[in-house]
Amino acid sequence: MDGDRRRELAAIARPARAQDSPARRLIAWLQLLFKAFVQRHSWLARWQVAGRPALLLLLAFLVQKNLRRSYLSWHKSRLQRRAAAAVTVQAAFRAMAARRDLLLRRRTRAALYIQAQWRARRALWSYLEMKRASVICQCAWRQSIARRQLGKLRLANVERERLDELCRLHEMVDVLQQAVEDAEVRVIAEREAAVKAIAEAPPVIKETVVWVEDADKVNSWNAEVDRLKGLLGAEMQATIDAKKALAKAELRNEKLARLLGVQEIKNKTLQDSVKRMEEKASDLEAENRMLRQAVASIPSVKSPSSENHRAHDLQATPLNEKTTNGAIKPMIVDRNGDIHDDDNAELPASNDAEAEKQQQELLIKCISEDLGFSTGRPIAAYLIYRCLVHWRSFEEDRTTVFDRIIQKISAAIEARDSNEKLAYWLSNSCTLLLLLQRTLKTSGSAASARQRRRTSSLNSPKVIMS
Numbered sequence: 001m002d003g004d005r006r007r008e009l010a011a012i013a014r015p016a017r018a019q020d021s022p023a024r025r026l027i028a029w030l031q032l033l034f035k036a037f038v039q040r041h042s043w044l045a046r047w048q049v050a051g052r053p054a055l056l057l058l059l060a061f062l063v064q065k066n067l068r069r070s071y072l073s074w075h076k077s078r079l080q081r082r083a084a085a086a087v088t089v090q091a092a093f094r095a096m097a098a099r100r101d102l103l104l105r106r107r108t109r110a111a112l113y114i115q116a117q118w119r120a121r122r123a124l125w126s127y128l129e130m131k132r133a134s135v136i137c138q139c140a141w142r143q144s145i146a147r148r149q150l151g152k153l154r155l156a157n158v159e160r161e162r163l164d165e166l167c168r169l170h171e172m173v174d175v176l177q178q179a180v181e182d183a184e185v186r187v188i189a190e191r192e193a194a195v196k197a198i199a200e201a202p203p204v205i206k207e208t209v210v211w212v213e214d215a216d217k218v219n220s221w222n223a224e225v226d227r228l229k230g231l232l233g234a235e236m237q238a239t240i241d242a243k244k245a246l247a248k249a250e251l252r253n254e255k256l257a258r259l260l261g262v263q264e265i266k267n268k269t270l271q272d273s274v275k276r277m278e279e280k281a282s283d284l285e286a287e288n289r290m291l292r293q294a295v296a297s298i299p300s301v302k303s304p305s306s307e308n309h310r311a312h313d314l315q316a317t318p319l320n321e322k323t324t325n326g327a328i329k330p331m332i333v334d335r336n337g338d339i340h341d342d343d344n345a346e347l348p349a350s351n352d353a354e355a356e357k358q359q360q361e362l363l364i365k366c367i368s369e370d371l372g373f374s375t376g377r378p379i380a381a382y383l384i385y386r387c388l389v390h391w392r393s394f395e396e397d398r399t400t401v402f403d404r405i406i407q408k409i410s411a412a413i414e415a416r417d418s419n420e421k422l423a424y425w426l427s428n429s430c431t432l433l434l435l436l437q438r439t440l441k442t443s444g445s446a447a448s449a450r451q452r453r454r455t456s457s458l459n460s461p462k463v464i465m466s
Helices: 002-013 022-038 042-046 051-200 213-298 304-315 348-369 379-391 399-414 419-465
Strands: 331-333 337-339
Touching: 002 348, 002 399, 042 337, 213 419, 348 379, 379 399, 379 419, 399 419
Parallel strands: none
Antiparallel strands: 331 337
């Protein structure tokens, strides 16, 4: 009953104290407990006045003890809850930091893996691209080399086919000529036999009548039919042979057209070589002119040995030079390019220019013909070189024979009559160019040696005087 009463009083008093502080609510609760205790133990009021204070002190002590115990337990539990909450918060923050660190490590590891994979792919791609480019370059280079070799092989095959065709044509021409000659001999023999038979035949021929039976007529007609069939077959075979010959002729014409293209290309290359030879000839002429000027500018120093040498040269005068008595010996050039003197024909000193002109005309007329080759060397080139050396044209400043020879060779090359003539004149030009270069080099070295000897001879007295 008392317990129910306390609960009712507490339920009535709780709403009024709901907004108070915890200390006030505790004091109010203690007051209610004290009142309920007093009401339940009302017999204590009947105690004496002397025993009441002791009881109150005891009760106060007990209340203080319980209050302190409850306060301490409450405070301790509060501290524990706060410590647990702090530990929980710390654990939560540490877990969040750990998760953040783990996430950062995972991201770093993933980024490193992605970078490594990307760099590997990029290196592989660049390697494959470089390999592909190198393979393409190698293929292009090998293709160009193969094309060049194929072109050379094709040209060689075309040249071989052309030579074979020419040999075959020559053989056919020889066979046809032999057949024509045999046919002519046969026709002449048959004609002579017919003339002889006509001459030996009797003047009167008796006509004889032959009775032909029906069987003989049939046999003759059958023979005639067979002969006509044979003629028809021969005509058909001749037609087939003519068609085959026409196809072969068309094929030969195509081959000849290709060969003509090749010959045109060779002709162009020969023209280019002719132009280069003309340029070399002009350069050689300029160099010759410079060397002549250099030789002319060198001062001449006379010595007894040079005078004796000149006297000896006058005694043994070569062709196309003045002799001691003022006469000029003409020159005779044979087919082999050798030069001879004509002692029987001597001209006076007043006709030196005319004799020299006549000899130049003779040389031009001689080189205008095809002199051919001797032991693989062109005769015309060596003839021109010997004549120029013989006339001492290299020692003069200006001669017309050079211009005339160059004009003659240029006209012969520009004529372009046939490839054989062009090759002939090109070989002559090359040989003459080599001979002239050799002569100019030797003359230049001799002139420089003479100049060094003269300077040393001029400087030697100064050395003696010093």
